[in-house]
Amino acid sequence: MNHWIAAPIILPALVAPFIVLAARYHIGIQRVLSVAGVLGLIAVAFGLALQAFDGTITLYQMSDWSAPFGIVLVADRLSTMMVLLTAVLALFVLLYAIGSGWDNRGWHFHALYQFQLMGIMGAFLTGDLFNLFVFFEVLLIASYGLMIHAGGNARLKAGVQYVLFNLIGSTLFLFALGSIYAETGTLNMADLANRVAQIGPEATVGIRVAAVLLLLVFAIKAAVVPLHFWLPSSYAEAPAPVAALFAIMTKVGAYAIIRVYTMIFPPDLAATAGLHGYWLMPAALVSLAIGMTGVLAAKRLDRLVAFSVIGSMGMVMVSIALFTPAGIAAALYYIVHSTLAGAALFLIADLVRTGRGSLTLTPQPVLAGNALTAAMFFVGAIAMAGLPPLSGFLGKLLVLNASYDSPQMVWIWAVVLGSSLISIVGFSRAGSILFWKAHSVTPEEDAEALARPHALSYVAVGGLVTLLIAHTVFAGPVHSYTTTMAAQLFAPQPYISTVVDTPGKLSIPKTGDH
Amino acid sequence: MEFLVASAIGILTAGGIYLTLRLRTFPVILGVSLLTYAVNVFLFASGRLTVGAPPILQDGVSTYTDPLPQALVLTAIVISFGMTAVVVMIGLGAFLGSDDDHVDDQPQTDEDRSEGAS
Numbered sequence: 221m222n223h224w225i226a227a228p229i230i231l232p233a234l235v236a237p238f239i240v241l242a243a244r245y246h247i248g249i250q251r252v253l254s255v256a257g258v259l260g261l262i263a264v265a266f267g268l269a270l271q272a273f274d275g276t277i278t279l280y281q282m283s284d285w286s287a288p289f290g291i292v293l294v295a296d297r298l299s300t301m302m303v304l305l306t307a308v309l310a311l312f313v314l315l316y317a318i319g320s321g322w323d324n325r326g327w328h329f330h331a332l333y334q335f336q337l338m339g340i341m342g343a344f345l346t347g348d349l350f351n352l353f354v355f356f357e358v359l360l361i362a363s364y365g366l367m368i369h370a371g372g373n374a375r376l377k378a379g380v381q382y383v384l385f386n387l388i389g390s391t392l393f394l395f396a397l398g399s400i401y402a403e404t405g406t407l408n409m410a411d412l413a414n415r416v417a418q419i420g421p422e423a424t425v426g427i428r429v430a431a432v433l434l435l436l437v438f439a440i441k442a443a444v445v446p447l448h449f450w451l452p453s454s455y456a457e458a459p460a461p462v463a464a465l466f467a468i469m470t471k472v473g474a475y476a477i478i479r480v481y482t483m484i485f486p487p488d489l490a491a492t493a494g495l496h497g498y499w500l501m502p503a504a505l506v507s508l509a510i511g512m513t514g515v516l517a518a519k520r521l522d523r524l525v526a527f528s529v530i531g532s533m534g535m536v537m538v539s540i541a542l543f544t545p546a547g548i549a550a551a552l553y554y555i556v557h558s559t560l561a562g563a564a565l566f567l568i569a570d571l572v573r574t575g576r577g578s579l580t581l582t583p584q585p586v587l588a589g590n591a592l593t594a595a596m597f598f599v600g601a602i603a604m605a606g607l608p609p610l611s612g613f614l615g616k617l618l619v620l621n622a623s624y625d626s627p628q629m630v631w632i633w634a635v636v637l638g639s640s641l642i643s644i645v646g647f648s649r650a651g652s653i654l655f656w657k658a659h660s661v662t663p664e665e666d667a668e669a670l671a672r673p674h675a676l677s678y679v680a681v682g683g684l685v686t687l688l689i690a691h692t693v694f695a696g697p698v699h700s701y702t703t704t705m706a707a708q709l710f711a712p713q714p715y716i717s718t719v720v721d722t723p724g725k726l727s728i729p730k731t732g733d734h
Numbered sequence: 735m736e737f738l739v740a741s742a743i744g745i746l747t748a749g750g751i752y753l754t755l756r757l758r759t760f761p762v763i764l765g766v767s768l769l770t771y772a773v774n775v776f777l778f779a780s781g782r783l784t785v786g787a788p789p790i791l792q793d794g795v796s797t798y799t800d801p802l803p804q805a806l807v808l809t810a811i812v813i814s815f816g817m818t819a820v821v822v823m824i825g826l827g828a829f830l831g832s833d834d835d836h837v838d839d840q841p842q843t844d845e846d847r848s849e850g851a852s
Contacts, residue, residue: 350806357813364820368827376828380759381837383821387766388754390817394773394810401803402780453839 222271225280225293227264228303228341232257236334251318254330258311261337265304272300273701275708277718279347286724287347288411294347296715297705298552302344302475305556306468309563310337312683316567317461319676320574325370325459332369335362336465343472347719349400349407352476353393356441359469360386366462367454378457385450389440396433403427410719412484413712416491424491431485431492435500438480441473444500444537445507448530452514455529456522460570463522467562470533471555477540478548482709483716487543501541501628505635508534512639515646521572521579524650525565528604531643532558535636539619542626545706550618552702557611557691561603564684568597571681572654574673581653585663589672594655596678599685601647606640611692616640618699739779746772759825759835763818770814777807 235257243249271278272295280293295303314333316322323329339359346352368379401407403426404415419427436447443451451470455463477500485492511531518524536558539551573579575587587593599610606612616636623632691698708715746768753765781800789801829835 350809354809354813357817361817361820364824368824371827373828373831376824376831377839379824380821380828381839383817383824384754384762384766384837387814387817387821388769390813391766391769391773394777397806398773398777398780398803401777401806402782 222278222280224264224267224271225278225295225345226282228261228268228307228345229293229338231260231264232334232338232341236331236338239331239334240328247324250330251323254314254333255311255318257334258307258314258337261307261341262304262311265300265307268295269300269304271295272297275704275714277715279718279722281722281724284725286722286727287719288406288408290724291351292347292408292719293345294715294719295345297701297708298475298478299344301552301556301701301705302471303341305471305559306337306340306344308687309468309559309684310465312680312687313461313464313563313567315683316464316570316677316680317459319674319678319680320461320570321674322370322459322461322570328365329369332362332365333465336366338362340468340472344475347409349409349412349480350397353390353397356393356472357390359472360390363462363466363469366465367458369459369462375457375459378453382450382454385440389437392433392440393437396430396437399426399430399433403430408719409479409483410712410716413486413716414720416484417489419491421490428491431495432499434480435477435495438473438476439500439503441470442477442537443470443473443507443530443533444503445510445530445534446503448507448510451530452523452526455526455566456520460522460566460573463526464563464566467529467559467566470529471536471559474533474536474540474551474555477537478551478709481543482548483712486710486712496541496543497628500537501632504534504537504541505631506534507531508538508639509635510534512643512646515643516649518646518650519581521569521581521650521654522566524581524646525562525569528565528643528647529558529562531639532562532604534639535616535619538632538636539622542623544622544626545703545710546622547619548706548709549699549703550615550622552705553611553618553695553699554615556698557603557615557688560684560688560691561600561612564596564681564688565600565604567677567681567684568593568600571596571673571677574677575670576654577670581650583653583657583661585661586658587654588670590655590658592678593673594651596681596685597651597655599688601651603688605643605647607644609692611688611695614692614695614699735783735785739775739783743772743776743779746775757837759829759837762837763821763825766821767814767818770810770818774807774810774814777810778803 239250239253278295282291336359339355339362342355364383367382368375404412406412440447508531511527511534514527515524518527536551536554539547571593575589603610603612606616623629750765750768753761781803784799787797787799788795789799
């Protein structure tokens with residue numbers, strides 16, 4: 221058995237307590253350990269992605285118990301890509317946290333950061349629904365600590381909302397799991413796929429309720445309107461590097477929707493047919509519209525970025541709600557783009573705060589480090605608003621192309637194109653107020669000059685921007701890979717048989733095995 | 735017995751939802767606790783209700799109760815207990831810091847907001 225699949229979970233789980241216990245009072249050692257841990261994660265994630273590249277599905281049985289009874293980790297194309305994306309994002313965000321000094325403004329930033337990574341990696345790799353719940357809780361409890369890192373009243377208040385909202389979400393998740401277990405007697409995803417397909421058409425009441433509850437839970441995580449209310453305050457008040465890392469957390473919800481609703485409740489399953497088209501699609505379109513309108517209406521830069529994250533999640537969900545291979549392939553391309561662009565924009569907002577002292581969108585004297593920050597904002601805004609030449613534009617084209625044959629094509633095209641226009645106006649308004657109108661304001665005589673952001677901060681943001689550009693330049697290969705990924709998702713039989721048929725300890729050997 | 739368990743879950747959930755909608759930290763936390771109790775009983779009942787049956791194999795016993803929901807409930811209890819402790823601490827911090835225990839955003843002026851952020 222290949223033990224490397226467990227490494228993305230085990231590694232941060234070991235680094236985090238080591239940081240707390242051994243390097244508690246030494247920020248330097250903490251930084252070195254944390255960066256080393258993330259570099260190790262990237263190496264492991266890269267290896268796993270390479271292994272899954274040709275479509276191999278690798279299975280890891282915890283303690284060698286076979287599938288429906290033991291907990292399994294599964295690495296296929298989708299999960300390894302998400303793991304790699306998380307690890308790479310984590311490195312740049314961590315560099316920013318170190319460069320800007322955010323990690324030293326409160327206690328245990330690095331330990332919580334590693335626990336957060338452990339939860340995210342686990343959520344992407346697990347093949348068991350209850351285990352998914354546990355990893356959600358791991359990533360949430362670490363995120364509660366990170367969210368209120370460095371304290372402050374506004375942050376604590378936003379933290380209370382965030383924690384309560386997620387507590388209610390977790391309760392809903394447990395209700396969904398309870399109903400699924402009561403109906404099918406299993407919580408292993410592959411086993412569930414088999415058993416749900418066997419439920420007779422007259423006995424689907426319970427499982428339909430469970431499918432909708434589960435969709436609601438994942439929609440809370442993915443911040444789909446009307447379940448998005450937790451996001452703007454908590455992301456805007458969270459420390460910038462934390463908000464940037466949270467850019468991947470909404471994608472955990474999108475990932476879970478893709479995984480569960482292609483494998484357990486596939487689009488052609490009679491019991492849950494129509495769930496995506498009738499419910500998810502309108503909600504996704506409204507999220508897109510509300511998110512991008514929020515960009516135009518925001519009075520502060522951090523809120524603006526938070527709303528743009530809601531809008532881009534709306535775009536991802538529009539593409540997912542099509543539930544065609546082309547739609548999922550476009551969604552996966554857009555997920556990578558939206559994670560990188562959202563994280564970069566949160567960090568850029570913090571660059572602005574460092575050089576300016578406030579984030580309100582009113583003309584104020586020129587900020588320290590104006591030229592470089594403005595250039596970065598320009599690139600980030602182009603990417604997020606989806607203007608050519610960056611990947612946001614290509615992603616949007618893919619979504620439009622995938623929805624061309626859909627019966628809701630008119631709605632999708634109208635909302636996608638209309639919201640793009642609104643977000644372009646919103647971003648250019650923000651950019652011109654922040655960077656151009658500043659030249660017409662004369663600073664007060666006695667105003668203290670604020671320091672320029674640290675060079676390492678620029679390196680981190682520059683790294684994310686470079687990744688965005690690479691995501692654009694290599695759009696062809698990336699999109700053909702996400703297409704094969706979608707093909708693998710829509711043919712889940714190899715996944716299911718790998719999980720269910722691999723023998724573990726105490727299983728009766730089948731004829732033909734040793 | 736099914737009726738008793740089902741109505742208990744229903745009443746706990748209804749009470750939990752009512753308190754959650756009160757918009758003050760203390761009732762909301764109580765409401766969330768009630769909701770987690772409801773979900774614990776619900777999870778427990780998802781393995782069917784069996785009285786006095788052992789969960790693991792024994793000689794001479796033909797009826798068993800499902801052991802898995804008990805393990806799930808144990809996990810859920812631990813997690814919800816920890817989470818409630820966290821939210822009490824954060825809620826207390828927010829209340830002591832701003833002398834206000836509203837869960838929702840109060841209308842604020844721009845000056846407040848730019849001071850509050852660091």
